[in-house]
Amino acid sequence: MFIVSLTYKVPLDQIDAHLAEHVEWLKAGYASGVFIVSGRKIPRDGGIIMAGGDRDRLQETLKGDPFHRHDLADYVITEFEPSMTANGFERMAGI
Known part of the structure; x- marks a missing residue:
């Protein structure tokens, strides 16, 4: 299992310009079974994705x-x- 930590390198207006496309990419990751949970960091300087697989x-x-x-x-x-x-959440630990 993996935790992916994203940290923005640019101002939020540049992030927001690509946010809709990013959300569609996230949906595809969930549909393919790679992503388990995701969300914004607080404060909003990046995000977190929990993922499975290799x-x-x-x-x-x-x-x-x-x-x-x-x-x-x-x-x-x-x-x-x-x-x-x-x-x-037992399934996440393979129990």
């Missing part, structure tokens, strides 16, 4: 993000192995 597939998916294609954000991928979950 690193190669995730990295290939991230290349399609308009924020990546237009060099608007930096990405940090952290891989981890869930070992405990709250009730209702």
